[in-house]
Amino acid sequence: MKAVLSSADITRALTRISHEIIEKNRGTAELVLLGIPTRGTHLAERIASEIGRIDAGEIPVGTLDITLHRDDLRSRPPRPLTPTRIPAGGIDGKRVVLVDDVLYSGRTIRAALDALGELGRPALVQLAVLIDRGHRELPIRADYVGKNLPTAHEEVVRVAIKEIDGEDSVSIANAHE
Amino acid sequence: MSEQNSGKFLLTSIRDLDGRERDIRIAGGVITEISSGGELDGIQHEDEKVIECRGLQLLPGLVDLHTHLREPGREDAETIRSGSAAAAMGGFTAVHAMANTDPVADTAGVVEQVVRLGRDAGYCDVFAVGAVTQGLNGRELAELGAMAHSMANVRVFSDDGHCVFDSLVMRRALEYVKQFDGVIAQHAQDPRLTENAQMNEGKVSAKLGLAGWPAVAEEAIIARDVLLAEHVGARLHICHVSTAGSVEIIRWAKARGINVTAEVTPHHLLLTDDLVASYDPVFKVNPPLRTDVDVRALREALVDGTIDIVATDHAPHPKESKECEWSEAANGMIGLELALAVVQESIVKNKMASWRLVAQRMSISPARIGRIDDHGLELGVGIIANLTVVDERIERKVSEIKSVSKSSNNPYRDLILPGKVMHTFLHGNLVVHQGELVRPL
Amino acid sequence: MSDNATAMKKHLLSINDLTREDALLILDTADELARVSDAPIKKLPTLRGRTVVNLFYEDSTRTRISFEAAAKRLSADVINFSAKGSSVSKGESLKDTALTLQSMGADAVILRHGASGAAHRLAQWTNGVVINAGDGTHEHPTQALLDAFTIRKHLKRSSGNATGVGEDLSGLRISIVGDILHSRVARSNVLLLHLLGAKITLVAPPTLLPVGVEEWPVEICYDFNEAIEDCDAVMMLRLQLERMKSAFFPSAREYSRLFGLDRERLLHARKKPLILHPGPINRGLEISAESADAVESVILEQVANGVSVRMAVLYLLLGGAHE
Numbered sequence: 031m032k033a034v035l036s037s038a039d040i041t042r043a044l045t046r047i048s049h050e051i052i053e054k055n056r057g058t059a060e061l062v063l064l065g066i067p068t069r070g071t072h073l074a075e076r077i078a079s080e081i082g083r084i085d086a087g088e089i090p091v092g093t094l095d096i097t098l099h100r101d102d103l104r105s106r107p108p109r110p111l112t113p114t115r116i117p118a119g120g121i122d123g124k125r126v127v128l129v130d131d132v133l134y135s136g137r138t139i140r141a142a143l144d145a146l147g148e149l150g151r152p153a154l155v156q157l158a159v160l161i162d163r164g165h166r167e168l169p170i171r172a173d174y175v176g177k178n179l180p181t182a183h184e185e186v187v188r189v190a191i192k193e194i195d196g197e198d199s200v201s202i203a204n205a206h207e
Numbered sequence: 208m209s210e211q212n213s214g215k216f217l218l219t220s221i222r223d224l225d226g227r228e229r230d231i232r233i234a235g236g237v238i239t240e241i242s243s244g245g246e247l248d249g250i251q252h253e254d255e256k257v258i259e260c261r262g263l264q265l266l267p268g269l270v271d272l273h274t275h276l277r278e279p280g281r282e283d284a285e286t287i288r289s290g291s292a293a294a295a296m297g298g299f300t301a302v303h304a305m306a307n308t309d310p311v312a313d314t315a316g317v318v319e320q321v322v323r324l325g326r327d328a329g330y331c332d333v334f335a336v337g338a339v340t341q342g343l344n345g346r347e348l349a350e351l352g353a354m355a356h357s358m359a360n361v362r363v364f365s366d367d368g369h370c371v372f373d374s375l376v377m378r379r380a381l382e383y384v385k386q387f388d389g390v391i392a393q394h395a396q397d398p399r400l401t402e403n404a405q406m407n408e409g410k411v412s413a414k415l416g417l418a419g420w421p422a423v424a425e426e427a428i429i430a431r432d433v434l435l436a437e438h439v440g441a442r443l444h445i446c447h448v449s450t451a452g453s454v455e456i457i458r459w460a461k462a463r464g465i466n467v468t469a470e471v472t473p474h475h476l477l478l479t480d481d482l483v484a485s486y487d488p489v490f491k492v493n494p495p496l497r498t499d500v501d502v503r504a505l506r507e508a509l510v511d512g513t514i515d516i517v518a519t520d521h522a523p524h525p526k527e528s529k530e531c532e533w534s535e536a537a538n539g540m541i542g543l544e545l546a547l548a549v550v551q552e553s554i555v556k557n558k559m560a561s562w563r564l565v566a567q568r569m570s571i572s573p574a575r576i577g578r579i580d581d582h583g584l585e586l587g588v589g590i591i592a593n594l595t596v597v598d599e600r601i602e603r604k605v606s607e608i609k610s611v612s613k614s615s616n617n618p619y620r621d622l623i624l625p626g627k628v629m630h631t632f633l634h635g636n637l638v639v640h641q642g643e644l645v646r647p648l
Numbered sequence: 649m650s651d652n653a654t655a656m657k658k659h660l661l662s663i664n665d666l667t668r669e670d671a672l673l674i675l676d677t678a679d680e681l682a683r684v685s686d687a688p689i690k691k692l693p694t695l696r697g698r699t700v701v702n703l704f705y706e707d708s709t710r711t712r713i714s715f716e717a718a719a720k721r722l723s724a725d726v727i728n729f730s731a732k733g734s735s736v737s738k739g740e741s742l743k744d745t746a747l748t749l750q751s752m753g754a755d756a757v758i759l760r761h762g763a764s765g766a767a768h769r770l771a772q773w774t775n776g777v778v779i780n781a782g783d784g785t786h787e788h789p790t791q792a793l794l795d796a797f798t799i800r801k802h803l804k805r806s807s808g809n810a811t812g813v814g815e816d817l818s819g820l821r822i823s824i825v826g827d828i829l830h831s832r833v834a835r836s837n838v839l840l841l842h843l844l845g846a847k848i849t850l851v852a853p854p855t856l857l858p859v860g861v862e863e864w865p866v867e868i869c870y871d872f873n874e875a876i877e878d879c880d881a882v883m884m885l886r887l888q889l890e891r892m893k894s895a896f897f898p899s900a901r902e903y904s905r906l907f908g909l910d911r912e913r914l915l916h917a918r919k920k921p922l923i924l925h926p927g928p929i930n931r932g933l934e935i936s937a938e939s940a941d942a943v944e945s946v947i948l949e950q951v952a953n954g955v956s957v958r959m960a961v962l963y964l965l966l967g968g969a970h971e
Contacts, residue, residue, distance in 0.1 A: 095680070098694040098722075098963070107655070108968030110673055111680040144693065148684075405764075413860030416764040416786030416835055421859070486765030487772070530743050532763035534784070 031188070034179060035200035040160065040191075043176030044073065047158050048080035050174050055125055060153065062121055063091040066130040066142055067112040072193040073160060074129035090117030094128070094149075099141035116149055126152040127173075131189040133159040136170035161200060163187050214636045215252060221260035221596065223586055224563040231265070233592045236635035241588055256637075260596060263629060266566050268300025268593035269547065270573040270582045272363065272392070272470060273446060273518035275539070276302070276333070278324065279317070280309025285523040285613045287324040290543070291331040292648050293521070293612040295638045297543040298595035298628040299331055301574065301582045302521075306338035307368040313338035313349035315357035322359045329646075330638055332593075334577060337361040339380045339391060343369045348380060355387040362578040365392035367446055368493075370428055372398055377432060381441035388578060390468075392444040393432050395453070396494065400424035405534055407480040407495040415483060417533065420495045422450040429453050433460035433467050444576060445469040447520050449494040451504035458513045468576050470518035471505045473542050473549035474618060478502075482618070488529045488536030489618050492522070506553055509568060510560050516573040519546045523614030540618045544610055548624040551599060556625055562599075570595075581634075592635040601627040611648055656964055659778040661767045662787045663839035671843055672816060675797050677960035679813045682953070684721070694967055695724035701754040702728045703745065704781070705761040710927065711781050711791075714951065715758050718958035724966070727754070742766060746773040756966055759783070764832075777965045785830045792836035794957040795924055796844060798950055799881050802922050818845030823875045823921075825851040825907060826885030826934055827896075829858050833926050834885055838864055851875045852907065855896045872907055873916045881922040884909055884943075887934050900933055910936035922946065 035043070055061060058081060065074030071093040078091040095114045097103075128142055139157060146155065158174035163181040181187060181202060190199045216233040223229055230247040232240035232255075240247055251257060276290035285293075287304070294302045304321050306312035312321060318335035325333020337354035341347045343366045354361040364384060371377045371393060380391050401424045406412050408419020429445055433456065436443035448454065448469045460467050474492060479499050482490045490496060508514040522539025529536050542549075550569065554560040574583025584590040605619045631639035638645055656673075657665045666674070684692060700719040702712050712728065719726045731745065742761070749757055756777040759767050764784030771778040782788040796817065803820055804812030822841055828834045828850050841848050848866040850857065857868065869875040876882060889900065897903045904910075909923065923935075923943045927950070931937045 098684075098692045098967075103694065103967050104969050106968050108964050108966075111677050111963075113680060114683065148692075408859050410860035410863040413858035413863065414835070416784055416832060418785075419859055486768040527741065531741050532761070532769055533765045534763040 031201050031203040033199060033201045035177060037198035040176070040198045040200065043160060044076055045080055047174040047176060048077050048084060051077070051127060051156075051158065052081060052085060054156075054173065058085045058087055058089060060123065060125045061089055062117055062119070062124040062126050062152075063089055064094040064116075064126055064128055064146075065091070066128060066138060067093055067095055069189055069191055069194060070130040072191055073131060077129060077158065090119055092117045094142055094145055096138060096141040096145050099144040101137060101141065114145070114149075121146065121150040121152045123151070123153050125154050125156070127156045127158055129158045131160050131191075132187050133157070133162045133172050133175075134165055136166045136168035139170050140168050160189060161187055215255040216632075216637065217247070217251065217255050217257045218260045218265070218596070219246070219257060221263055221265045223265055224566055228261075233632065233635050236592060238586070238588055238590055238592050241586065258630065262598070262600065264562050264597045264599055265586070266298065266562065266595045266597060267570040267583055267586070268595050268631065268633065269298045269569045270577065270579070271299050271302040271519050271521070271543065271546070272444075272516060272573045272577055273367070273472075273520050274302040274304055274543065275307070275520070275522045276304040276321070277523060278308065279320070283613070284525050287321065287333060288328040288330070289611060289613045289648060290521070290523070291325055291328050291333055292644055293541075293543045293610065295330040295631045295633065296611055296628060296644065297545065298547050298597060298631055299543060300593035300595070300631065300633050301332040301334060301577075301579060302543070303334045303336050303363055303577055305367045306336050306365060307343060311338050311342050312336065313341050313343075315350065315353040315359070318354050318359035318361050319357050329633075330644070331633060332579075332582065334363070334579060335359045335361055336367070336392065337364045339364045339366045339371050340376060345369060345372055346376060348376070348383065351380070351383055351389065352387065355384075355389060362387070362389050363392055363444070363576075364389055365394065365446065367392065367394045370394050370396040370398060372428075374431065374435070378435050378439060381436055381443060382439045385441050388442075390442040390444045390576060392446050393428065394446050395425045395428035395432065397424040397427055400427075404495075406483050406491070407497050409480065409498060411480045411483060415486070417483070420493075422452050422497070422501075425450055425494055426452040426456055429456050433457070433465050436467055437463065437465045441466065443467045447472050447475065447494055447518070448505065448508075448514055449475050449497050449501060451501045454504045454508040454513055458508070461513065468515040468572075469513070470516045471509055471514045472520045473517060473546045473553075474540055475505055476502065476509070476517070476553040477549050478618060483533075486533045488531065488533050489540065489616050489620075491533060491536050491538055492520075492540050493538035506559060510554060510564065515568070516576065517546065517550055517569050518573065519543050522616075523612055524616050525614060529616050540616055541610070541612050541614055544608070544612065545605065545617070545619055545624060547597060547628060548626045549619065551626040552624055555599070592632050594632040595628060596630040597626055598629050599626045601625070603627060611644065658965070659767075659771045660789050660961055660965060661771060661778060661780045663789050663792055663836050663843065665789075666840075666843070668816070668843050671793070671796070671840060672814070674793055674957065674960045674964060675800060676813050677964060678793075678797055678953070678956040679811050681959045681963070682811075682956040690721050691723060692721060693723050694963060695719065695722040698724045698755045698966055699753055700724045700726050700756045700758065700962065700966070701749050702726065703731060703749065703757050703759045704729070705731050705759075705766075706782070708760055708782065710951075711760060714954040715781060715958050717955045718962055721955070722959055722962055724962070727752070742769060743773050746770050750774050750776060756962070779961060779965065782832055784832065785835075786832050787836040788832040789836045789840070790954070790958055790961060791833050791926055792840040793961070794950060794954045795837055795883065796840050797953050797957050798924060798946065799922060801953070803880055816844040817841060820846045820881065821849065821879045822846045822881045822883065823849045823851050823869075823879045824883045824885065825872060825875075825909070827856045827887050827891060828852045828861070828885070829856045830888070830891070831885050837883060838866055842866075849875050849879065853897055853903075856891075872913060876913060876917045876921065878918060879921050880919065881924060882909065884923065884925045884934050886926060886928070887930060889930070889933075904933050904936070908934055908936060910939055914939065924950065
């Protein structure tokens, strides 16, 4: 197992992403952050509070479960659902930023876009990820990336965050490790 | 019965009911010689087939007082030929074919036909049970005298499948058959208490949502009938006793001197109602499988003589009658081929009973109740050679045993059972040899 | 991801097929799916390409439509096979029907049948998933699940948890009233409510309680006034009037006086109990006409909850691979 990002690296990356979001959207008007469970949810909350700190406002943040939209349901036993929580203002006409920990094949984001489509019609959708490890299988790209991490297929990227794992770190391991 | 009794056999070192090894010679349909222990003179007779029987148990040929052979009417389920062959495979030399055929065996013509078909098949002596009432309708007596005096010589009468519920009809039937020493074999089931009943009423039926068949529906009829039998001084037989309460009533009646006999089926000695939880109708039977308390009481009653005999209630059914919903399915299980194995499992293996007791309960007593003379005889020179030879040491997976019954509603298929019938002699002829029919079906 | 995978049994034939965790998972999943039902587009792609057969040997428009709606909201293809009265009379056995459906590629069969154990039998004959939608007088597991879901939503919600998600039913006292003997709803509810920690009282005349009920994890009470005093929810069972012919009780009037629910009876209740009924109500028999109106609202809510619970069951049994 090889450490890739330390706790401080992660904090820096999220702070940078927060700034980029404000910059690219020319402020925080109509902004809504939706995390993809489980780690994406917590990353979205952190980014939201960081943006709030920078811009002195409260950014609506929610969570979007994509399980029912996955295209690989039949390859595994059924999974329990995680909650979907949409902020009170809804998503119609909003600038929605999806937040996830790792961007890989792109299928999760595809499912997230489908799930989003059922909840309303945002003005635009952007994507923020902590790690982009490549190997895309769909024409999807991230608007904000914490770190681009070239990997081999058989490698596994492990993201740990305080809220779930007790510490912040990113590492690469071989599949059998 | 009509077979020429040409076989000559020497059974060597076979174990008798007292556990002694003997040599036994059979010729002309009867036992001609028995060594008093050890070997016979040692001279082998001409044309004599020697069968080595060391370690094997000799029993008088088994007698079943309660068999459904389905012919005439349901030859798709069983014929007299296939059923009597199954009986021979199970060590039976005599069976009583129940009356609930189509047409019902309620006239001399039908009972004579049954006996004749049995004789033609030649696997086993087939006796006919006559119906008590016309068409089993429970109201008008069938021609009991005509059946008794026919060539079929009927002595056992039963509406089995139905209870003779009307107290007056039951009383008259008991009285009437006294004139030819007949017996009424009652299927004890109060029909009102068992309307649409599906299984034993108790904690399992409550859980499974199946309509209950309460023990009291059997016990109440037995109580009434033993009192009727006492009142008119008649002979009463109770079919397939299934509950601990019934045992108590019969025990009481016998202590009182009432002329009552009773039977238990192999399945009621071994299986219990929790098997119904699979909803597989192979376990659907009437009377239903009961609880382990009942099973224990029935075993004890069989050993202490409160219950006189084991009777199979062999009830073959075609596949489609069992491959359906529980409530749609027919009642009944096959039992001829494995009856002895189940009895061995239930009371011999656990040392509750000896082989002598098994011979009493499965051969001698049923022959006496049915008033048949050639079967169920104590071993001796000159007796007709209706004999069964069993290897009690063999254990078999039931699922791997080939059956000769036309039906496969076998509730024991997931079990391993002890004992195998090796040879069956009918009137001195070998009908089953080394566990195979000598004349295949 | 395997840590998230559920280990539910393949079929839902009886509440006994579920562990406490399975039952809570179904309720929590239903809770999540209920939100989908509130969304403007009520369709999820989850079961696209899966075929679900509604095999109904008994009339039950309510249950059939509920399953149909649930399957369709998950994008399954639904085939309705109403076999009422046709199976036996036309000579096609349940087994033949099962094999036919299997060769048509049914991934799941939802079976309503008049014979207890029919769903168990079907499961022995088919490769697909079997969901029991009521078998004779045995069980009706999804009805019990939706009852539990409704009870939880009403009685276990708190300020931070509007629907009681994640909670079981411990501490609640629930009375089930009426024809327990013939009720598949009662059998499934006794098992499920007990599994979820509720205290159950059965209220019925002794003739309508099965022999063997003493083995159930319940209290028995013949006096409805006494039972209602301290209970949180009352589940009224539908009474079939033809039961009168078999001497189960003397008259409809006597039954409703002793075991019916009316305003006076409710005066005996210390807390105002939640009242459930599987519907449709026999007004004036098990529930008086004036109380029935009050109950109707919960019955309508039950209909919506039924769809969510059945979506959850379909998702959990069909939404993934079964080894």
